[in-house]
Amino acid sequence: MDQKDILFKQIFDTNSKKIFHLCYGYTGDADTANDLLQETFLKVWQNLDKFRQKSMISTWIYRIAVNTCLTYLRTEKRQAKDELTDSIIENRVEEFSEKNEQVALLYQSISKLEENDRLIITMVLDELPYNEIADISGISEGNLRVKIHRIKQKLTELYNQHARI
């Protein structure tokens, strides 16, 4: 195994779970999230030599993942929101429990947000520092704070709305 393979393995093992969660939060579907995860890390592999250490490697990978998610849905012209709701319900039927139901509700609520908001809130939920999210999403930190505040409110509102139904 050469140096690049070893480095890639380390990077994959450290970041894959978070990236998968991001993709899952964005699509609400494990299979699609898996495809997006693979596409993201394929790009990481191909561009590893070009990575200049200007930012943290996790930030760089997140940026690739965010762009992958956005490009994927736009290219495919998918109606993510509708598909999401159905697939979440299907996926969760077999493992019904109170907690799973709450998780399904959460994904359903996330799916009602705008594409960019969905990705931002996923990173917030994963407790990424604000400066890193700003770097990944290309929004100034000041604007991002306002945006995050609004998305948090919207998500909480949506979640509580769904929970009441």
Added chain:
Amino acid sequence: MQEFKDIQSLWQSHSVEVKISSGEMLEQAKKEVNAIRTKSLFNIGGMVGSFAAISATLLYFDFNSWTTTLGIGIIILAVAIYTIILYREHLLISKNDFTENPGIFLGKLRQYQLSRYNLYNKLYWFYVIAISLGFILFFLETLQNLGSAMQLSIVMFTVLWMAFCATILRKAFIKREKERIDLLIEKFERIDAQFKGQ
């Protein structure tokens, strides 16, 4: 009524499992390209086999008429030219590693698709005409000692088989191959666009 911090802890308590390892991931991505390469190699292998089998008839059978030799010669030539074209197409996709440079690979893949399209359209008809002419010349001697019914059956079978290959089989093959390469191109376009966006 839930607060955002409750939602956040719910999110964090939901553990996700990544079902793929780094090694498997690269392997899987490469598999799709390899499937097309393998198919292309099998195609060439089949043509080389046909070339060898038809050439062997000239070596192991003693034909009296020049028409038979000419017929077999035409078939051999057509098969050889077609095989060379297939091999050149194969080189388009086999010489490039998509993990090294997806942009170049994408260009080659498009070139391959266009070349395949020409091969199964314009060039295919030249191939069919050459093979048909070859068979006609070949049958002049080889069928002359058979009964009329047998002659007719062999000629009919050959004509029907070639018509089937040139219509239904060819169209199905073109459609399947186009869908497969389109999917691959679409995937690499997405990857390529992503690089440009970085």
